[in-house]
Amino acid sequence: NISMTMAQHSLGLNGLLGEYSSKKNIQGMLISHGSHVFHKDPIAAVEWEHHSKNLIYGAFSKTAIQTPLTQRFTRNYSNKSTHYCNTGPLLFNRNNILDKKEHFKKKFFNLDPHVKLITHIGTPKPFETFRPWIYETIDEYIVNINQISEFLEQKTDILFAIRFRENKWLSADEFSSRIRKSNNTIIVGNNISLYNNLKSSDLMISYSSTVIEEALELQIPVATFDSQCKYDHLKYAHKGLNSSIYVHLYKISDLDFLLSNLAVEASSFDALKKDFEIDCDIRHIASNNLT
Numbered sequence: 001n002i003s004m005t006m007a008q009h010s011l012g013l014n015g016l017l018g019e020y021s022s023k024k025n026i027q028g029m030l031i032s033h034g035s036h037v038f039h040k041d042p043i044a045a046v047e048w049e050h051h052s053k054n055l056i057y058g059a060f061s062k063t064a065i066q067t068p069l070t071q072r073f074t075r076n077y078s079n080k081s082t083h084y085c086n087t088g089p090l091l092f093n094r095n096n097i098l099d100k101k102e103h104f105k106k107k108f109f110n111l112d113p114h115v116k117l118i119t120h121i122g123t124p125k126p127f128e129t130f131r132p133w134i135y136e137t138i139d140e141y142i143v144n145i146n147q148i149s150e151f152l153e154q155k156t157d158i159l160f161a162i163r164f165r166e167n168k169w170l171s172a173d174e175f176s177s178r179i180r181k182s183n184n185t186i187i188v189g190n191n192i193s194l195y196n197n198l199k200s201s202d203l204m205i206s207y208s209s210t211v212i213e214e215a216l217e218l219q220i221p222v223a224t225f226d227s228q229c230k231y232d233h234l235k236y237a238h239k240g241l242n243s244s245i246y247v248h249l250y251k252i253s254d255l256d257f258l259l260s261n262l263a264v265e266a267s268s269f270d271a272l273k274k275d276f277e278i279d280c281d282i283r284h285i286a287s288n289n290l291t
Contacts, residue, residue, distance in 0.1 A: 007030055007060070031087075035210040044231060066213075069237050114157055118205060119162075144207065151255060152182075155184070175187075204221070205222075240273070
Protein backbone atom coordinates (compact mmCIF):
# COMPACT_ATOMS: atom_id res chain seq x y z
CA ASN A 1 0.00 0.00 0.00
CA ILE A 2 1.10 3.57 -0.72
CA SER A 3 1.21 5.60 2.49
CA MET A 4 2.50 8.86 1.02
CA THR A 5 3.55 10.42 -2.29
CA MET A 6 6.04 13.22 -3.00
CA ALA A 7 7.04 15.13 -6.12
CA GLN A 8 9.29 18.08 -6.94
CA HIS A 9 6.91 19.64 -9.48
CA SER A 10 3.42 19.13 -10.88
CA LEU A 11 4.23 18.55 -14.54
CA GLY A 12 3.31 15.41 -16.47
CA LEU A 13 3.45 12.20 -14.45
CA ASN A 14 4.15 14.13 -11.26
CA GLY A 15 0.92 16.05 -11.76
CA LEU A 16 -0.93 12.79 -12.32
CA LEU A 17 0.61 11.44 -9.12
CA GLY A 18 -0.95 14.36 -7.24
CA GLU A 19 -4.33 13.71 -8.86
CA TYR A 20 -4.10 10.00 -8.03
CA SER A 21 -3.18 10.77 -4.42
CA SER A 22 -6.13 13.13 -4.11
CA LYS A 23 -8.62 10.64 -5.60
CA LYS A 24 -7.37 7.79 -3.38
CA ASN A 25 -7.09 9.94 -0.23
CA ILE A 26 -3.34 9.29 -0.04
CA GLN A 27 -1.32 11.85 1.80
CA GLY A 28 0.89 13.71 -0.68
CA MET A 29 3.43 16.51 -0.57
CA LEU A 30 4.66 18.77 -3.36
CA ILE A 31 8.26 19.89 -2.74
CA SER A 32 9.17 22.38 -5.44
CA HIS A 33 12.74 22.35 -6.72
CA GLY A 34 12.49 25.91 -8.07
CA SER A 35 12.29 29.52 -6.94
CA HIS A 36 9.01 31.33 -6.38
CA VAL A 37 9.55 35.07 -6.15
CA PHE A 38 6.95 37.75 -5.52
CA HIS A 39 7.42 40.63 -7.96
CA LYS A 40 5.62 43.87 -8.78
CA ASP A 41 7.13 44.33 -12.21
CA PRO A 42 4.18 43.40 -14.50
CA ILE A 43 6.23 41.25 -16.90
CA ALA A 44 8.09 39.45 -14.12
CA ALA A 45 4.87 38.93 -12.17
CA VAL A 46 3.19 37.21 -15.12
CA GLU A 47 6.19 34.97 -15.75
CA TRP A 48 6.52 33.97 -12.08
CA GLU A 49 2.79 33.22 -11.84
CA HIS A 50 2.92 30.95 -14.91
CA HIS A 51 6.12 29.37 -13.61
CA SER A 52 4.43 28.54 -10.30
CA LYS A 53 1.61 26.64 -12.01
CA ASN A 54 4.15 24.05 -13.15
CA LEU A 55 6.17 23.79 -9.96
CA ILE A 56 4.18 24.60 -6.84
CA TYR A 57 0.50 24.29 -7.78
CA GLY A 58 -0.76 20.73 -7.80
CA ALA A 59 -3.34 18.34 -6.40
CA PHE A 60 -1.16 17.23 -3.49
CA SER A 61 -2.72 17.63 -0.06
CA LYS A 62 0.35 19.42 1.29
CA THR A 63 2.94 21.76 -0.20
CA ALA A 64 6.36 22.28 1.33
CA ILE A 65 7.51 25.86 1.88
CA GLN A 66 11.29 25.66 2.06
CA THR A 67 12.29 29.32 2.22
CA PRO A 68 10.96 32.69 3.41
CA LEU A 69 10.87 33.89 -0.21
CA THR A 70 8.51 31.09 -1.23
CA GLN A 71 6.38 31.83 1.82
CA ARG A 72 6.07 35.47 0.69
CA PHE A 73 5.09 34.33 -2.81
CA THR A 74 2.38 31.90 -1.68
CA ARG A 75 0.78 34.55 0.50
CA ASN A 76 0.01 36.43 -2.71
CA TYR A 77 -0.58 33.47 -5.05
CA SER A 78 -2.09 30.81 -2.83
CA ASN A 79 -3.51 27.45 -3.85
CA LYS A 80 -6.55 26.93 -1.63
CA SER A 81 -6.68 23.19 -2.37
CA THR A 82 -3.46 22.45 -0.47
CA HIS A 83 -2.08 22.97 3.02
CA TYR A 84 1.19 24.90 3.12
CA CYS A 85 3.81 23.51 5.50
CA ASN A 86 6.91 25.46 6.53
CA THR A 87 9.48 22.70 6.29
CA GLY A 88 12.67 24.64 5.75
CA PRO A 89 15.16 23.28 3.18
CA LEU A 90 14.42 19.79 1.91
CA LEU A 91 15.82 19.88 -1.62
CA PHE A 92 18.23 22.67 -0.65
CA ASN A 93 21.20 22.28 1.68
CA ARG A 94 20.69 23.13 5.33
CA ASN A 95 23.24 25.32 7.03
CA ASN A 96 25.72 23.88 9.51
CA ILE A 97 27.09 26.76 11.57
CA LEU A 98 30.06 24.62 12.61
CA ASP A 99 31.33 24.61 8.99
CA LYS A 100 33.74 27.55 8.81
CA LYS A 101 34.41 29.42 5.58
CA GLU A 102 38.18 29.66 6.15
CA HIS A 103 38.46 25.87 6.45
CA PHE A 104 36.37 25.20 3.34
CA LYS A 105 38.18 27.88 1.33
CA LYS A 106 41.56 26.33 2.10
CA LYS A 107 40.45 22.72 1.67
CA PHE A 108 38.59 23.03 -1.63
CA PHE A 109 40.23 26.05 -3.31
CA ASN A 110 43.61 26.25 -1.56
CA LEU A 111 42.99 29.89 -0.69
CA ASP A 112 44.26 31.85 2.28
CA PRO A 113 41.63 33.61 4.42
CA HIS A 114 42.42 37.09 3.04
CA VAL A 115 41.65 36.03 -0.55
CA LYS A 116 38.01 36.67 -1.43
CA LEU A 117 36.20 33.91 -3.31
CA ILE A 118 33.47 35.28 -5.58
CA THR A 119 31.30 32.51 -7.00
CA HIS A 120 29.02 32.93 -10.02
CA ILE A 121 26.12 30.51 -10.47
CA GLY A 122 23.48 30.94 -13.15
CA THR A 123 20.54 29.14 -14.73
CA PRO A 124 20.44 30.30 -18.35
CA LYS A 125 17.52 29.29 -20.55
CA PRO A 126 17.01 29.48 -24.31
CA PHE A 127 14.69 32.25 -25.47
CA GLU A 128 12.04 29.76 -26.59
CA THR A 129 11.30 28.74 -22.98
CA PHE A 130 9.03 31.83 -22.92
CA ARG A 131 10.47 33.27 -19.72
CA PRO A 132 13.30 35.44 -21.10
CA TRP A 133 12.65 38.15 -18.50
CA ILE A 134 13.15 36.24 -15.26
CA TYR A 135 15.88 33.98 -16.68
CA GLU A 136 19.02 34.91 -18.57
CA THR A 137 19.18 33.81 -22.15
CA ILE A 138 22.33 31.89 -23.10
CA ASP A 139 23.90 34.98 -24.70
CA GLU A 140 23.05 37.20 -21.72
CA TYR A 141 24.56 34.62 -19.38
CA ILE A 142 27.88 34.69 -21.26
CA VAL A 143 27.92 38.50 -21.50
CA ASN A 144 27.22 38.94 -17.78
CA ILE A 145 29.96 36.50 -16.77
CA ASN A 146 32.49 38.14 -19.08
CA GLN A 147 31.74 41.60 -17.71
CA ILE A 148 32.23 40.40 -14.15
CA SER A 149 35.43 38.57 -15.09
CA GLU A 150 36.86 41.61 -16.84
CA PHE A 151 36.07 43.86 -13.88
CA LEU A 152 37.60 41.47 -11.33
CA GLU A 153 40.72 40.77 -13.38
CA GLN A 154 42.43 43.93 -12.12
CA LYS A 155 41.66 43.17 -8.48
CA THR A 156 44.17 41.64 -6.11
CA ASP A 157 43.35 38.86 -3.65
CA ILE A 158 40.24 37.86 -5.59
CA LEU A 159 39.34 34.51 -7.16
CA PHE A 160 36.35 34.48 -9.50
CA ALA A 161 34.90 30.96 -9.56
CA ILE A 162 32.30 30.13 -12.21
CA ARG A 163 30.11 27.17 -11.35
CA PHE A 164 28.82 25.87 -14.67
CA ARG A 165 26.28 23.12 -15.24
CA GLU A 166 26.26 21.65 -18.72
CA ASN A 167 22.87 21.39 -20.41
CA LYS A 168 21.42 20.55 -23.80
CA TRP A 169 21.62 24.19 -24.90
CA LEU A 170 25.20 24.90 -23.82
CA SER A 171 27.96 22.29 -23.71
CA ALA A 172 31.02 22.54 -21.47
CA ASP A 173 33.28 22.96 -24.50
CA GLU A 174 31.20 25.76 -26.01
CA PHE A 175 30.94 27.52 -22.66
CA SER A 176 34.70 27.33 -22.13
CA SER A 177 35.32 28.75 -25.59
CA ARG A 178 33.00 31.72 -25.05
CA ILE A 179 34.10 32.99 -21.65
CA ARG A 180 37.11 35.25 -21.35
CA LYS A 181 40.25 33.86 -19.77
CA SER A 182 42.04 35.59 -16.92
CA ASN A 183 44.56 34.72 -14.22
CA ASN A 184 42.02 34.95 -11.41
CA THR A 185 39.05 33.19 -13.08
CA ILE A 186 38.38 29.46 -12.84
CA ILE A 187 35.58 27.05 -13.75
CA VAL A 188 34.72 25.01 -10.66
CA GLY A 189 35.28 21.30 -11.10
CA ASN A 190 32.57 18.70 -10.62
CA ASN A 191 34.54 17.27 -7.70
CA ILE A 192 33.48 20.24 -5.53
CA SER A 193 29.89 19.98 -4.34
CA LEU A 194 27.53 22.94 -4.38
CA TYR A 195 27.49 23.04 -0.58
CA ASN A 196 31.28 23.06 -0.33
CA ASN A 197 31.50 25.70 -3.04
CA LEU A 198 29.01 28.02 -1.34
CA LYS A 199 30.46 27.53 2.14
CA SER A 200 33.86 28.56 0.73
CA SER A 201 32.48 31.75 -0.84
CA ASP A 202 32.55 35.33 0.37
CA LEU A 203 29.93 36.36 -2.19
CA MET A 204 27.65 34.63 -4.68
CA ILE A 205 26.64 36.43 -7.89
CA SER A 206 23.74 35.36 -10.08
CA TYR A 207 20.84 36.59 -12.17
CA SER A 208 17.89 34.59 -10.84
CA SER A 209 19.08 31.08 -9.98
CA THR A 210 17.38 29.08 -7.22
CA VAL A 211 20.88 28.80 -5.72
CA ILE A 212 20.38 32.40 -4.52
CA GLU A 213 17.98 31.10 -1.87
CA GLU A 214 20.37 28.30 -0.99
CA ALA A 215 23.20 30.81 -0.53
CA LEU A 216 21.03 32.93 1.76
CA GLU A 217 20.12 29.83 3.75
CA LEU A 218 23.87 29.16 4.18
CA GLN A 219 24.39 32.81 5.22
CA ILE A 220 26.35 33.75 2.11
CA PRO A 221 25.77 37.34 0.84
CA VAL A 222 24.26 37.52 -2.63
CA ALA A 223 24.44 39.99 -5.50
CA THR A 224 22.42 39.88 -8.69
CA PHE A 225 23.67 41.38 -11.92
CA ASP A 226 21.89 42.09 -15.19
CA SER A 227 23.97 44.05 -17.70
CA GLN A 228 20.79 44.58 -19.76
CA CYS A 229 19.20 46.47 -16.81
CA LYS A 230 15.82 44.82 -17.23
CA TYR A 231 15.34 42.71 -14.10
CA ASP A 232 16.08 42.93 -10.37
CA HIS A 233 15.35 39.44 -9.07
CA LEU A 234 14.66 40.09 -5.38
CA LYS A 235 13.54 43.72 -5.49
CA TYR A 236 10.14 42.94 -3.92
CA ALA A 237 10.78 39.41 -2.68
CA HIS A 238 11.06 39.99 1.06
CA LYS A 239 11.31 42.94 3.46
CA GLY A 240 14.05 41.14 5.42
CA LEU A 241 16.52 41.41 2.53
CA ASN A 242 18.75 44.19 3.82
CA SER A 243 21.64 45.62 1.82
CA SER A 244 24.28 43.74 3.84
CA ILE A 245 23.06 40.36 2.55
CA TYR A 246 21.56 41.24 -0.86
CA VAL A 247 22.50 43.86 -3.44
CA HIS A 248 21.42 44.28 -7.03
CA LEU A 249 24.23 45.60 -9.23
CA TYR A 250 22.83 48.12 -11.69
CA LYS A 251 26.28 48.48 -13.22
CA ILE A 252 29.35 46.33 -12.76
CA SER A 253 31.32 49.13 -11.07
CA ASP A 254 28.87 48.88 -8.14
CA LEU A 255 30.75 45.71 -7.24
CA ASP A 256 33.65 47.84 -5.91
CA PHE A 257 31.73 49.03 -2.86
CA LEU A 258 30.38 45.55 -2.22
CA LEU A 259 33.85 43.96 -2.27
CA SER A 260 35.01 46.33 0.46
CA ASN A 261 32.04 45.47 2.70
CA LEU A 262 31.88 41.68 2.71
CA ALA A 263 32.36 41.17 6.44
CA VAL A 264 28.76 40.17 7.18
CA GLU A 265 27.60 39.09 10.63
CA ALA A 266 25.36 36.04 10.91
CA SER A 267 22.75 38.22 12.64
CA SER A 268 22.30 40.15 9.37
CA PHE A 269 20.25 37.20 8.09
CA ASP A 270 17.89 37.14 11.09
CA ALA A 271 15.33 39.52 9.59
CA LEU A 272 14.90 37.24 6.59
CA LYS A 273 13.70 34.41 8.82
CA LYS A 274 11.88 36.46 11.42
CA ASP A 275 8.36 35.31 10.47
CA PHE A 276 9.37 31.94 9.04
CA GLU A 277 8.69 29.31 11.68
CA ILE A 278 9.18 25.63 10.88
CA ASP A 279 5.90 23.81 11.53
CA CYS A 280 6.65 20.52 9.76
CA ASP A 281 9.90 18.69 10.45
CA ILE A 282 11.55 16.40 7.89
CA ARG A 283 11.38 13.55 10.41
CA HIS A 284 7.60 13.90 10.48
CA ILE A 285 7.48 13.75 6.70
CA ALA A 286 9.57 10.61 6.57
CA SER A 287 7.50 8.87 9.24
CA ASN A 288 4.19 10.00 7.74
CA ASN A 289 3.21 11.78 10.94
CA LEU A 290 2.30 15.16 9.50
CA THR A 291 -0.13 17.06 11.66
